[in-house]
Amino acid sequence: MSQKNQFQSIKGFYDILPEATPLWFKLEDIARKVLSQYGYNNIRMPLVEPTELFVRSVGEHTDIVEKEMYAWEDQLNGDKLVLRPEGTAGCVRAVIEQNLTYNGSQRLWYIGPMFRHENVQKGRQRQFHQVGCEAFGFDGPDVDAEQIVLLARLWRELGITDVELQINSIGDADERAIYRQTLIAYFEQHADCLDDEAKRRLHANPLRILDTKNPRMQAMCEAAPKLMDCLGEASKAHFEKLCQLLTDAGVAYVVNHRLVRGLDYYNRTVFEWVTTKLGAQGTIAGGGRYDTLVEKLGGKSTPACGFAIGLERVFLLMQEYGVTANNAPDLYLVNVGELAEEKAFNIAETLRSEGLSVVLHAGGGSFKSQMKKADRSGARYAAILGEDEVASGEISLKPLLAQGEQQRCQLQQVVQKVKD
Numbered sequence: 226m227s228q229k230n231q232f233q234s235i236k237g238f239y240d241i242l243p244e245a246t247p248l249w250f251k252l253e254d255i256a257r258k259v260l261s262q263y264g265y266n267n268i269r270m271p272l273v274e275p276t277e278l279f280v281r282s283v284g285e286h287t288d289i290v291e292k293e294m295y296a297w298e299d300q301l302n303g304d305k306l307v308l309r310p311e312g313t314a315g316c317v318r319a320v321i322e323q324n325l326t327y328n329g330s331q332r333l334w335y336i337g338p339m340f341r342h343e344n345v346q347k348g349r350q351r352q353f354h355q356v357g358c359e360a361f362g363f364d365g366p367d368v369d370a371e372q373i374v375l376l377a378r379l380w381r382e383l384g385i386t387d388v389e390l391q392i393n394s395i396g397d398a399d400e401r402a403i404y405r406q407t408l409i410a411y412f413e414q415h416a417d418c419l420d421d422e423a424k425r426r427l428h429a430n431p432l433r434i435l436d437t438k439n440p441r442m443q444a445m446c447e448a449a450p451k452l453m454d455c456l457g458e459a460s461k462a463h464f465e466k467l468c469q470l471l472t473d474a475g476v477a478y479v480v481n482h483r484l485v486r487g488l489d490y491y492n493r494t495v496f497e498w499v500t501t502k503l504g505a506q507g508t509i510a511g512g513g514r515y516d517t518l519v520e521k522l523g524g525k526s527t528p529a530c531g532f533a534i535g536l537e538r539v540f541l542l543m544q545e546y547g548v549t550a551n552n553a554p555d556l557y558l559v560n561v562g563e564l565a566e567e568k569a570f571n572i573a574e575t576l577r578s579e580g581l582s583v584v585l586h587a588g589g590g591s592f593k594s595q596m597k598k599a600d601r602s603g604a605r606y607a608a609i610l611g612e613d614e615v616a617s618g619e620i621s622l623k624p625l626l627a628q629g630e631q632q633r634c635q636l637q638q639v640v641q642k643v644k645d
Protein backbone atom coordinates (compact mmCIF):
# COMPACT_ATOMS: atom_id res chain seq x y z
CA MET A 226 0.00 0.00 0.00
CA SER A 227 1.39 3.40 -0.84
CA GLN A 228 2.41 5.62 2.06
CA LYS A 229 0.86 9.04 2.28
CA ASN A 230 4.20 10.79 1.91
CA GLN A 231 5.39 8.64 -1.02
CA PHE A 232 5.50 10.17 -4.49
CA GLN A 233 3.73 8.62 -7.44
CA SER A 234 4.25 9.24 -11.12
CA ILE A 235 1.79 11.63 -12.78
CA LYS A 236 -1.27 10.13 -14.49
CA GLY A 237 -0.38 9.04 -18.02
CA PHE A 238 3.38 9.19 -17.33
CA TYR A 239 4.97 5.76 -16.90
CA ASP A 240 8.24 4.20 -15.80
CA ILE A 241 9.64 1.71 -18.28
CA LEU A 242 11.02 -1.00 -16.01
CA PRO A 243 14.16 -3.15 -16.49
CA GLU A 244 12.11 -6.23 -17.36
CA ALA A 245 10.68 -4.32 -20.34
CA THR A 246 13.80 -2.59 -21.61
CA PRO A 247 15.30 -5.54 -23.53
CA LEU A 248 12.24 -5.56 -25.80
CA TRP A 249 12.43 -1.77 -26.09
CA PHE A 250 16.09 -2.14 -27.12
CA LYS A 251 15.11 -4.70 -29.74
CA LEU A 252 12.45 -2.38 -31.13
CA GLU A 253 14.77 0.64 -31.14
CA ASP A 254 17.76 -1.27 -32.57
CA ILE A 255 15.73 -2.70 -35.44
CA ALA A 256 14.18 0.72 -36.15
CA ARG A 257 17.64 2.34 -36.19
CA LYS A 258 18.96 -0.34 -38.53
CA VAL A 259 16.08 -0.05 -40.98
CA LEU A 260 16.17 3.77 -40.98
CA SER A 261 19.86 3.79 -41.76
CA GLN A 262 19.31 1.23 -44.55
CA TYR A 263 17.20 3.92 -46.23
CA GLY A 264 19.77 6.66 -45.67
CA TYR A 265 18.03 8.54 -42.86
CA ASN A 266 20.25 10.50 -40.45
CA ASN A 267 19.46 11.05 -36.80
CA ILE A 268 18.58 14.48 -35.44
CA ARG A 269 17.91 15.33 -31.77
CA MET A 270 15.65 18.27 -31.05
CA PRO A 271 14.77 19.82 -27.68
CA LEU A 272 11.71 18.64 -25.75
CA VAL A 273 10.62 22.23 -25.10
CA GLU A 274 9.68 24.54 -27.97
CA PRO A 275 7.81 27.86 -28.34
CA THR A 276 4.04 27.34 -28.07
CA GLU A 277 3.43 29.36 -31.23
CA LEU A 278 5.41 26.82 -33.29
CA PHE A 279 2.66 24.23 -32.82
CA VAL A 280 -0.20 26.71 -33.13
CA ARG A 281 1.16 27.72 -36.56
CA SER A 282 2.02 24.21 -37.79
CA VAL A 283 -0.28 21.63 -36.21
CA GLY A 284 -3.13 24.15 -36.36
CA GLU A 285 -5.20 26.30 -34.03
CA HIS A 286 -8.34 24.20 -34.40
CA THR A 287 -6.83 20.77 -33.83
CA ASP A 288 -7.30 18.62 -30.72
CA ILE A 289 -3.59 18.87 -29.96
CA VAL A 290 -3.51 22.66 -29.87
CA GLU A 291 -7.01 23.23 -28.51
CA LYS A 292 -6.81 20.89 -25.55
CA GLU A 293 -3.79 18.60 -25.32
CA MET A 294 -0.67 20.73 -25.01
CA TYR A 295 1.37 21.02 -21.83
CA ALA A 296 1.91 24.75 -22.26
CA TRP A 297 3.04 27.32 -19.72
CA GLU A 298 4.56 30.73 -19.35
CA ASP A 299 8.17 30.74 -18.15
CA GLN A 300 8.09 32.49 -14.78
CA LEU A 301 11.55 33.96 -15.32
CA ASN A 302 11.07 35.69 -18.65
CA GLY A 303 7.46 35.29 -19.70
CA ASP A 304 8.27 33.07 -22.71
CA LYS A 305 5.32 30.93 -23.83
CA LEU A 306 6.60 27.35 -23.93
CA VAL A 307 5.29 23.86 -24.53
CA LEU A 308 6.42 20.27 -24.03
CA ARG A 309 6.48 19.08 -27.63
CA PRO A 310 3.29 17.18 -28.55
CA GLU A 311 4.89 15.86 -31.76
CA GLY A 312 8.21 16.01 -33.61
CA THR A 313 7.54 17.40 -37.08
CA ALA A 314 7.21 21.07 -36.11
CA GLY A 315 10.46 21.05 -34.10
CA CYS A 316 12.26 19.21 -36.87
CA VAL A 317 11.12 21.79 -39.43
CA ARG A 318 12.15 24.57 -37.04
CA ALA A 319 15.62 23.01 -36.76
CA VAL A 320 15.94 22.52 -40.53
CA ILE A 321 15.15 26.20 -41.13
CA GLU A 322 17.20 27.54 -38.20
CA GLN A 323 20.28 25.45 -39.02
CA ASN A 324 19.87 25.79 -42.78
CA LEU A 325 20.02 22.03 -43.15
CA THR A 326 18.72 21.98 -46.71
CA TYR A 327 21.38 24.47 -47.88
CA ASN A 328 23.21 21.73 -49.80
CA GLY A 329 20.10 19.96 -51.01
CA SER A 330 17.69 17.42 -49.66
CA GLN A 331 17.72 15.84 -46.20
CA ARG A 332 16.40 12.59 -44.82
CA LEU A 333 16.12 12.85 -41.02
CA TRP A 334 14.80 10.71 -38.18
CA TYR A 335 14.36 11.20 -34.46
CA ILE A 336 13.29 9.24 -31.42
CA GLY A 337 12.00 10.46 -28.11
CA PRO A 338 9.13 11.35 -25.82
CA MET A 339 6.13 13.46 -26.86
CA PHE A 340 3.52 14.91 -24.52
CA ARG A 341 -0.23 15.23 -24.98
CA HIS A 342 -2.79 15.78 -22.25
CA GLU A 343 -5.18 13.10 -23.52
CA ASN A 344 -7.61 10.74 -21.82
CA VAL A 345 -5.49 7.82 -20.69
CA GLN A 346 -6.30 4.32 -21.93
CA LYS A 347 -4.54 1.25 -23.34
CA GLY A 348 -2.11 2.52 -25.97
CA ARG A 349 -2.74 6.15 -25.10
CA GLN A 350 -0.49 7.92 -22.61
CA ARG A 351 0.29 11.52 -21.82
CA GLN A 352 4.00 10.91 -22.24
CA PHE A 353 4.60 8.52 -25.12
CA HIS A 354 7.48 7.84 -27.48
CA GLN A 355 7.75 8.19 -31.20
CA VAL A 356 10.24 7.36 -33.88
CA GLY A 357 9.69 10.02 -36.52
CA CYS A 358 11.06 10.36 -39.99
CA GLU A 359 11.08 13.50 -42.17
CA ALA A 360 12.34 13.90 -45.75
CA PHE A 361 12.92 17.43 -47.05
CA GLY A 362 13.38 18.55 -50.64
CA PHE A 363 11.61 15.74 -52.51
CA ASP A 364 8.34 16.45 -54.28
CA GLY A 365 7.75 13.15 -56.08
CA PRO A 366 5.58 10.31 -54.79
CA ASP A 367 8.64 8.03 -54.78
CA VAL A 368 9.64 9.36 -51.36
CA ASP A 369 6.10 8.94 -49.99
CA ALA A 370 6.25 5.35 -51.28
CA GLU A 371 9.74 4.81 -49.92
CA GLN A 372 8.66 5.81 -46.41
CA ILE A 373 5.66 3.48 -46.54
CA VAL A 374 7.78 0.60 -47.85
CA LEU A 375 10.31 1.33 -45.09
CA LEU A 376 7.53 0.88 -42.54
CA ALA A 377 6.38 -2.36 -44.16
CA ARG A 378 9.96 -3.64 -43.83
CA LEU A 379 10.10 -2.49 -40.22
CA TRP A 380 6.93 -4.40 -39.28
CA ARG A 381 8.34 -7.53 -40.94
CA GLU A 382 11.63 -7.25 -39.07
CA LEU A 383 9.82 -6.68 -35.78
CA GLY A 384 7.73 -9.82 -36.26
CA ILE A 385 4.47 -7.90 -36.70
CA THR A 386 1.99 -9.05 -39.34
CA ASP A 387 -1.61 -8.15 -40.17
CA VAL A 388 -1.30 -4.39 -40.02
CA GLU A 389 -3.43 -2.57 -42.54
CA LEU A 390 -2.10 0.34 -44.57
CA GLN A 391 -4.69 3.05 -45.22
CA ILE A 392 -3.88 5.83 -47.66
CA ASN A 393 -5.64 8.88 -49.04
CA SER A 394 -4.90 12.12 -50.81
CA ILE A 395 -6.20 15.33 -49.27
CA GLY A 396 -5.01 17.41 -52.22
CA ASP A 397 -3.48 20.85 -52.12
CA ALA A 398 -4.80 23.88 -50.23
CA ASP A 399 -6.91 25.28 -53.07
CA GLU A 400 -8.43 21.87 -53.80
CA ARG A 401 -9.20 21.45 -50.12
CA ALA A 402 -10.79 24.91 -50.00
CA ILE A 403 -13.27 23.87 -52.71
CA TYR A 404 -13.92 20.55 -50.95
CA ARG A 405 -14.35 22.35 -47.63
CA GLN A 406 -17.28 24.36 -49.03
CA THR A 407 -18.84 21.24 -50.59
CA LEU A 408 -18.49 19.41 -47.30
CA ILE A 409 -19.91 22.25 -45.16
CA ALA A 410 -22.92 22.42 -47.49
CA TYR A 411 -23.37 18.64 -47.20
CA PHE A 412 -23.12 18.64 -43.40
CA GLU A 413 -25.55 21.58 -43.20
CA GLN A 414 -28.05 19.48 -45.14
CA HIS A 415 -27.59 16.80 -42.46
CA ALA A 416 -27.42 19.15 -39.48
CA ASP A 417 -29.80 16.94 -37.46
CA CYS A 418 -27.19 14.11 -37.56
CA LEU A 419 -24.30 16.22 -36.25
CA ASP A 420 -23.20 15.82 -32.63
CA ASP A 421 -21.98 18.78 -30.54
CA GLU A 422 -18.33 18.20 -31.47
CA ALA A 423 -19.21 18.15 -35.18
CA LYS A 424 -21.31 21.32 -34.86
CA ARG A 425 -18.37 23.02 -33.20
CA ARG A 426 -16.04 21.88 -35.97
CA LEU A 427 -18.38 22.60 -38.87
CA HIS A 428 -16.79 25.89 -39.88
CA ALA A 429 -13.42 25.65 -38.11
CA ASN A 430 -12.29 22.20 -39.29
CA PRO A 431 -15.06 20.38 -41.21
CA LEU A 432 -12.70 17.70 -42.63
CA ARG A 433 -12.09 16.36 -39.14
CA ILE A 434 -15.79 15.55 -38.82
CA LEU A 435 -15.11 12.70 -41.28
CA ASP A 436 -12.85 11.17 -38.62
CA THR A 437 -15.67 10.86 -36.08
CA LYS A 438 -16.05 7.66 -34.05
CA ASN A 439 -19.72 8.46 -33.27
CA PRO A 440 -21.71 5.45 -34.57
CA ARG A 441 -24.74 7.67 -35.30
CA MET A 442 -22.71 9.69 -37.81
CA GLN A 443 -21.00 6.85 -39.68
CA ALA A 444 -23.53 6.37 -42.48
CA MET A 445 -23.79 10.10 -43.10
CA CYS A 446 -19.97 10.49 -43.23
CA GLU A 447 -19.62 7.43 -45.45
CA ALA A 448 -22.02 9.01 -47.96
CA ALA A 449 -20.30 12.43 -47.86
CA PRO A 450 -18.71 13.83 -51.04
CA LYS A 451 -15.16 12.56 -51.52
CA LEU A 452 -12.11 14.80 -51.48
CA MET A 453 -10.60 12.65 -54.20
CA ASP A 454 -13.30 13.96 -56.57
CA CYS A 455 -12.09 17.57 -56.02
CA LEU A 456 -8.44 16.85 -56.83
CA GLY A 457 -6.76 18.55 -59.79
CA GLU A 458 -4.64 16.72 -62.36
CA ALA A 459 -1.29 17.09 -60.54
CA SER A 460 -2.58 15.84 -57.17
CA LYS A 461 -4.39 12.96 -58.87
CA ALA A 462 -1.26 11.97 -60.79
CA HIS A 463 0.79 12.11 -57.57
CA PHE A 464 -1.64 9.78 -55.82
CA GLU A 465 -1.92 7.39 -58.76
CA LYS A 466 1.85 7.09 -59.00
CA LEU A 467 2.07 6.43 -55.26
CA CYS A 468 -0.51 3.64 -55.59
CA GLN A 469 1.39 2.16 -58.51
CA LEU A 470 4.72 2.22 -56.63
CA LEU A 471 3.13 0.49 -53.63
CA THR A 472 1.58 -2.16 -55.85
CA ASP A 473 4.92 -2.72 -57.61
CA ALA A 474 6.60 -3.08 -54.20
CA GLY A 475 4.01 -5.66 -53.14
CA VAL A 476 2.66 -3.49 -50.29
CA ALA A 477 -1.09 -3.90 -49.94
CA TYR A 478 -3.16 -0.81 -49.14
CA VAL A 479 -6.72 0.33 -48.66
CA VAL A 480 -7.83 3.75 -49.91
CA ASN A 481 -9.72 5.32 -47.01
CA HIS A 482 -11.55 8.38 -48.34
CA ARG A 483 -12.26 9.56 -44.81
CA LEU A 484 -8.65 9.57 -43.68
CA VAL A 485 -7.70 13.24 -43.12
CA ARG A 486 -5.32 13.02 -40.10
CA GLY A 487 -5.59 15.23 -37.03
CA LEU A 488 -2.88 17.75 -37.86
CA ASP A 489 -3.34 20.67 -40.24
CA TYR A 490 -0.03 20.71 -42.08
CA TYR A 491 -0.68 17.87 -44.51
CA ASN A 492 -1.37 18.05 -48.22
CA ARG A 493 -1.74 15.32 -50.84
CA THR A 494 -0.58 11.96 -49.40
CA VAL A 495 -1.76 10.92 -45.93
CA PHE A 496 -1.42 7.43 -44.52
CA GLU A 497 -1.86 5.35 -41.39
CA TRP A 498 -0.93 1.81 -40.38
CA VAL A 499 -3.70 0.27 -38.32
CA THR A 500 -4.06 -2.92 -36.29
CA THR A 501 -7.20 -4.45 -34.83
CA LYS A 502 -5.23 -6.11 -32.03
CA LEU A 503 -4.94 -3.13 -29.67
CA GLY A 504 -8.57 -2.09 -29.22
CA ALA A 505 -9.53 1.54 -29.82
CA GLN A 506 -5.96 2.86 -30.16
CA GLY A 507 -5.03 0.81 -33.21
CA THR A 508 -3.03 3.33 -35.24
CA ILE A 509 0.62 2.41 -34.86
CA ALA A 510 2.03 4.96 -37.31
CA GLY A 511 0.78 7.91 -39.30
CA GLY A 512 2.14 10.50 -41.64
CA GLY A 513 2.01 12.20 -44.97
CA ARG A 514 3.21 15.05 -47.12
CA TYR A 515 3.48 18.66 -45.87
CA ASP A 516 4.81 20.67 -48.81
CA THR A 517 3.92 24.12 -47.46
CA LEU A 518 5.00 23.86 -43.82
CA VAL A 519 8.65 24.87 -44.23
CA GLU A 520 7.64 28.07 -45.98
CA LYS A 521 4.84 28.72 -43.51
CA LEU A 522 7.35 28.57 -40.65
CA GLY A 523 9.68 31.06 -42.33
CA GLY A 524 11.93 28.86 -44.50
CA LYS A 525 12.18 28.76 -48.27
CA SER A 526 9.58 26.65 -50.04
CA THR A 527 10.62 22.99 -49.58
CA PRO A 528 8.46 19.94 -50.23
CA ALA A 529 8.46 17.44 -47.37
CA CYS A 530 7.03 14.15 -46.29
CA GLY A 531 7.21 12.17 -43.06
CA PHE A 532 5.64 9.89 -40.50
CA ALA A 533 5.81 8.96 -36.84
CA ILE A 534 5.48 5.58 -35.16
CA GLY A 535 3.86 5.25 -31.72
CA LEU A 536 6.43 3.10 -29.98
CA GLU A 537 4.28 2.06 -26.99
CA ARG A 538 1.67 0.70 -29.39
CA VAL A 539 4.28 -1.16 -31.43
CA PHE A 540 5.73 -2.52 -28.20
CA LEU A 541 2.29 -3.83 -27.14
CA LEU A 542 1.88 -5.38 -30.55
CA MET A 543 5.27 -7.11 -30.38
CA GLN A 544 4.18 -8.60 -27.04
CA GLU A 545 0.90 -9.62 -28.64
CA TYR A 546 2.86 -11.49 -31.36
CA GLY A 547 5.02 -13.19 -28.74
CA VAL A 548 8.25 -11.40 -29.66
CA THR A 549 10.71 -11.64 -26.79
CA ALA A 550 14.13 -10.28 -25.91
CA ASN A 551 16.41 -10.53 -22.94
CA ASN A 552 19.45 -8.85 -21.59
CA ALA A 553 20.87 -11.87 -19.76
CA PRO A 554 24.66 -11.96 -19.22
CA ASP A 555 26.88 -14.70 -20.66
CA LEU A 556 28.26 -15.55 -17.25
CA TYR A 557 27.41 -15.23 -13.59
CA LEU A 558 30.63 -15.40 -11.60
CA VAL A 559 30.08 -17.23 -8.31
CA ASN A 560 32.87 -16.74 -5.77
CA VAL A 561 33.00 -18.44 -2.39
CA GLY A 562 35.63 -17.68 0.24
CA GLU A 563 37.87 -14.71 0.83
CA LEU A 564 40.60 -15.65 -1.64
CA ALA A 565 38.10 -16.38 -4.40
CA GLU A 566 36.35 -13.08 -3.76
CA GLU A 567 39.65 -11.24 -4.21
CA LYS A 568 40.54 -13.01 -7.45
CA ALA A 569 37.02 -12.86 -8.94
CA PHE A 570 37.08 -9.10 -9.45
CA ASN A 571 40.06 -9.23 -11.83
CA ILE A 572 38.87 -12.41 -13.53
CA ALA A 573 35.56 -10.71 -14.32
CA GLU A 574 37.44 -7.76 -15.84
CA THR A 575 39.60 -10.07 -17.96
CA LEU A 576 36.54 -11.93 -19.25
CA ARG A 577 34.83 -8.62 -20.11
CA SER A 578 37.96 -7.55 -22.02
CA GLU A 579 37.49 -10.74 -24.05
CA GLY A 580 34.04 -9.48 -24.98
CA LEU A 581 31.88 -11.47 -22.57
CA SER A 582 29.15 -9.97 -20.41
CA VAL A 583 29.77 -10.98 -16.81
CA VAL A 584 27.78 -10.37 -13.65
CA LEU A 585 30.12 -10.67 -10.70
CA HIS A 586 28.38 -11.96 -7.62
CA ALA A 587 28.78 -9.33 -4.92
CA GLY A 588 27.94 -9.44 -1.24
CA GLY A 589 29.14 -12.93 -0.25
CA GLY A 590 26.78 -15.73 0.77
CA SER A 591 26.86 -19.51 0.54
CA PHE A 592 27.56 -21.46 -2.67
CA LYS A 593 23.90 -22.52 -2.77
CA SER A 594 22.50 -19.01 -2.47
CA GLN A 595 24.94 -17.69 -5.08
CA MET A 596 23.95 -20.47 -7.51
CA LYS A 597 20.30 -19.54 -7.00
CA LYS A 598 21.12 -15.98 -8.01
CA ALA A 599 23.09 -17.26 -11.01
CA ASP A 600 19.98 -19.18 -12.13
CA ARG A 601 17.75 -16.17 -11.65
CA SER A 602 20.09 -13.91 -13.64
CA GLY A 603 19.28 -15.81 -16.84
CA ALA A 604 23.02 -16.25 -17.54
CA ARG A 605 23.99 -19.06 -19.90
CA TYR A 606 26.78 -20.21 -17.58
CA ALA A 607 27.81 -20.03 -13.97
CA ALA A 608 31.56 -19.59 -13.61
CA ILE A 609 32.48 -20.92 -10.20
CA LEU A 610 35.49 -19.88 -8.18
CA GLY A 611 35.87 -21.69 -4.85
CA GLU A 612 38.89 -22.63 -2.73
CA ASP A 613 39.73 -25.64 -4.96
CA GLU A 614 39.60 -23.59 -8.15
CA VAL A 615 41.77 -20.87 -6.64
CA ALA A 616 44.31 -23.50 -5.56
CA SER A 617 44.50 -25.05 -9.05
CA GLY A 618 44.30 -21.75 -10.95
CA GLU A 619 41.15 -22.91 -12.77
CA ILE A 620 37.46 -22.02 -13.01
CA SER A 621 34.49 -24.40 -12.99
CA LEU A 622 32.04 -23.75 -15.77
CA LYS A 623 28.45 -24.95 -15.42
CA PRO A 624 25.88 -24.54 -18.19
CA LEU A 625 22.66 -23.15 -16.76
CA LEU A 626 20.34 -23.15 -19.74
CA ALA A 627 21.53 -26.11 -21.83
CA GLN A 628 22.26 -29.67 -20.73
CA GLY A 629 25.89 -30.36 -19.90
CA GLU A 630 28.37 -31.30 -17.20
CA GLN A 631 30.22 -28.88 -15.00
CA GLN A 632 33.86 -28.69 -16.17
CA ARG A 633 37.13 -27.33 -14.80
CA CYS A 634 38.71 -24.94 -17.30
CA GLN A 635 41.56 -22.53 -17.75
CA LEU A 636 40.48 -18.91 -18.22
CA GLN A 637 41.02 -19.01 -22.01
CA GLN A 638 38.96 -22.21 -22.26
CA VAL A 639 36.13 -20.44 -20.46
CA VAL A 640 36.22 -17.72 -23.11
CA GLN A 641 36.25 -20.30 -25.93
CA LYS A 642 33.41 -22.39 -24.52
CA VAL A 643 31.16 -19.40 -23.85
CA LYS A 644 31.81 -17.94 -27.30
CA ASP A 645 31.23 -21.26 -29.12
Ligand code: HAM
Pocket residue numbers: 310311312313341343348349350351352353354355357358359487488508509510511512513530531532533534535536537538
Ligand atom coordinates in the same frame (compact mmCIF):
# COMPACT_ATOMS: atom_id res chain seq x y z
P1 HAM B 1 0.24 11.49 -34.99
O1 HAM B 1 -0.72 10.72 -35.82
O2 HAM B 1 -0.30 12.55 -34.12
O3 HAM B 1 1.28 12.11 -36.02
O4 HAM B 1 1.10 10.50 -34.11
C1 HAM B 1 1.81 9.42 -34.70
C2 HAM B 1 1.62 8.17 -33.87
O5 HAM B 1 2.00 8.44 -32.52
C3 HAM B 1 0.18 7.69 -33.76
O6 HAM B 1 -0.18 6.94 -34.89
C4 HAM B 1 0.24 6.84 -32.51
O7 HAM B 1 0.77 5.56 -32.82
C5 HAM B 1 1.25 7.59 -31.65
N1 HAM B 1 0.54 8.39 -30.63
C6 HAM B 1 -0.06 9.58 -30.79
N2 HAM B 1 -0.58 10.00 -29.62
C7 HAM B 1 -0.33 9.05 -28.71
C8 HAM B 1 -0.61 8.89 -27.30
N3 HAM B 1 -1.26 9.83 -26.62
N4 HAM B 1 -0.19 7.75 -26.68
C9 HAM B 1 0.49 6.80 -27.37
N5 HAM B 1 0.79 6.91 -28.69
C10 HAM B 1 0.39 8.01 -29.36
C11 HAM B 1 2.32 12.88 -35.65
O8 HAM B 1 2.72 13.03 -34.52
C12 HAM B 1 3.04 13.50 -36.84
N6 HAM B 1 4.11 14.36 -36.32
C13 HAM B 1 3.57 12.42 -37.75
C14 HAM B 1 4.32 12.97 -38.93
C15 HAM B 1 5.66 13.09 -39.05
N7 HAM B 1 3.77 13.46 -40.02
C16 HAM B 1 4.72 13.90 -40.82
N8 HAM B 1 5.88 13.69 -40.23
